[in-house]
Structures are given as C-alpha cells and as structure tokens.
Amino acid sequence: MGLAAAVENGYDKTPHDVPRLSLASVRCPCIRTDVSYLGRIRRSVDCARLTAVSAPTEVPPIVAKALALSHRQGYLRSSRNETGRLLAALAASRNGLLAELGTGCGVGAAWLVSGKHADAQVITAELDPALATSVQKLFVDEPGVRVVSGDWTELALHAPFSLLFVDARDAKQNVDALADLMETGGMVVLDDFTPTTSWPPIFEGRVDTLREQWLTDERFTAVEVMVTDDSSVVLATRR
Ligand SMILES: C[S@@+](CC[C@H](N)C(=O)[O-])C[C@H]1O[C@@H](n2cnc3c(N)ncnc32)[C@H](O)[C@@H]1O
Numbered sequence: 001m002g003l004a005a006a007v008e009n010g011y012d013k014t015p016h017d018v019p020r021l022s023l024a025s026v027r028c029p030c031i032r033t034d035v036s037y038l039g040r041i042r043r044s045v046d047c048a049r050l051t052a053v054s055a056p057t058e059v060p061p062i063v064a065k066a067l068a069l070s071h072r073q074g075y076l077r078s079s080r081n082e083t084g085r086l087l088a089a090l091a092a093s094r095n096g097l098l099a100e101l102g103t104g105c106g107v108g109a110a111w112l113v114s115g116k117h118a119d120a121q122v123i124t125a126e127l128d129p130a131l132a133t134s135v136q137k138l139f140v141d142e143p144g145v146r147v148v149s150g151d152w153t154e155l156a157l158h159a160p161f162s163l164l165f166v167d168a169r170d171a172k173q174n175v176d177a178l179a180d181l182m183e184t185g186g187m188v189v190l191d192d193f194t195p196t197t198s199w200p201p202i203f204e205g206r207v208d209t210l211r212e213q214w215l216t217d218e219r220f221t222a223v224e225v226m227v228t229d230d231s232s233v234v235l236a237t238r239r
Pocket of ligand 1: 077078079100101102103104105106107108109125126127128131150151152153167168169170171
C-alpha cells in the first residue's frame with residue numbers, strides 16, 4: 001500500500017503532524033514488515049526512510065561518466081543523486097546560461113546538462129586545475145558546456161545567469177556578489193545544508209546566520225527544501 005493511499009481523512013489539514021494521522025498501517029520498505037504507523041513512526045529511526053523520495057535507480061549516461069570519474073579520483077564530495085535530479089528538473093525550466101561554482105568531478109554539471117534545453121548553455125568553475133582538466137575532457141563532446149579552471153569569481157564575466165548552483169563553500173557567503181550575477185527571475189541553488197525546523201535556523205547549536213541571510217534577503221524569494229532526510233538546499237529566486 002502506498003503512503004498516500006494509506007493516509008485517511010485529514011492529511012491535507014495536518015500534513016506536518018504525523019501523530020495525528022488516523023492511519024491503520026503502512027508497509028515500511030526499510031524494515032520490510034508491516035508497522036502501525038500511528039505512534040510508531042517517530043520511534044523507529046529506520047522508518048525515517050519513509051520520507052525518502054522515489055526515483056529511478058539509473059542515471060543519465062553523462063552523469064554516470066561523471067560518477068565514474070569521481071570514483072577513479074577517489075573524490076568524495078560529488079553531489080547526491082537527489083540533488084542532481086533537482087538540478088536537472090530546474091535546468092529543464094530555464095533558458096540561457098546555467099552556471100555552477102565548484103565543479104568537482106562534474107557530477108552537478110552533468111545533471112544540469114541532462115536536464116537543459118538544447119540551446120541552453122552550462123558553465124562551471126573549478127579552483128583545482130587538475131580536476132578542471134579532467135572535467136573538460138569529460139564534456140568534450142557535449143555542446144554548450146564550458147569548464148573554467150579558476151576561481152568562481154571568474155564567471156562574473158559571463159553573467160547574468162538564469163540558474164546558479166553554488167557548491168563552493170566560500171562562494172555561498174558572498175550574497176551581494178551572487179545577487180549581482182543573476183538575471184531577474186534567475187534561481188540560485190545553495191547546496192549542503194542540514195535540515196532544521198527552528199527559526200532562526202540552528203546548526204551545531206548556533207544560529208546559522210548565512211542560511212538566515214539567504215532566506216530573508218529582500219533581493220530574493222527563498223525557500224529551504226529537503227532533498228534527503230538529512231540534507232537540504234536553499235532555492236533563492238532573484239526578484
Ligand atoms: C562540493 S565540491 C563540488 C561538487 C560538485 N559541484 C558536484 O555537484 O559534484 C566543491 C568544489 O569546489 C571547489 N572550490 C572550492 N573553492 C573554490 C573557488 N573559490 N572557486 C572555484 N571552485 C572552488 C573545490 O575544489 C571542490 O572541488
């Protein structure tokens with residue numbers, strides 16, 4: 001039984017209030033047994049997987065190539081597939097120039113490429129020259145993709161962007177500079193936050209002032225979106 005089908009009346013009225021759901025039982029895929037949903041879901045760490053998204057197991061060929069490069073390089077910082085699928089879906093909604101700050105082994109860029117329109121372009125910057133060279137080779141046969149070896153600030157020459165994936169730590173802190181890189185309606189995707197339900201957002205016992213700034217800056221309309229049960233992104237659309 002699917003979760004949606006299993007939920008009885010009132011889910012739409014109390015969507016974030018799990019203990020109030022009047023649900024008899026659902027099949028929990030992670031522990032492979034029927035569990036009483038009401039009351040038990042909060043007690044089982046394993047059952048947190050009920051919140052995981054559904055996605056095909058295969059990835060686009062260009063993403064598979066980038067993942068293979070990550071594997072060969074022993075590179076552990078590549079984007080997760082959940083984030084990648086979000087990037088691809090957003091890329092498909094955009095025209096113009098899609099950019100990434102912090103290429104790594106090209107996984108995020110590959111997801112952007114997999115979703116983009118034929119006439120949209122992707123540009124990505126990587127500080128590590130050896131990585132940048134490897135990723136340039138990866139995309140050599142992909143039209144409309146450029147890998148810049150250098151600091152992310154070098155991409156300012158190519159702005160404005162319709163989509164910007166910010167995946168280099170120091171770049172995230174430059175809200176003013178990033179705001180100036182975006183076209184009106186352009187969307188910034190900031191990776192690698194840890195979900196929190198408090199306001200202001202708390203990370204490791206302190207107010208996460210950077211996330212707070214992104215979520216409240218008047219130049220953007222922003223939202224934090226969970227991509228897995230332990231990671232989130234901030235989507236900020238330039239007004
Ligand atoms: C989290 S990884 C990127 C992962 C990649 N975006 C993906 O989707 O798989 C961050 C990368 O940013 C690069 N980086 C760090 N500082 C940078 C800077 N100032 N300019 C460009 N790249 C930078 C690092 O070398 C590292 O490879």
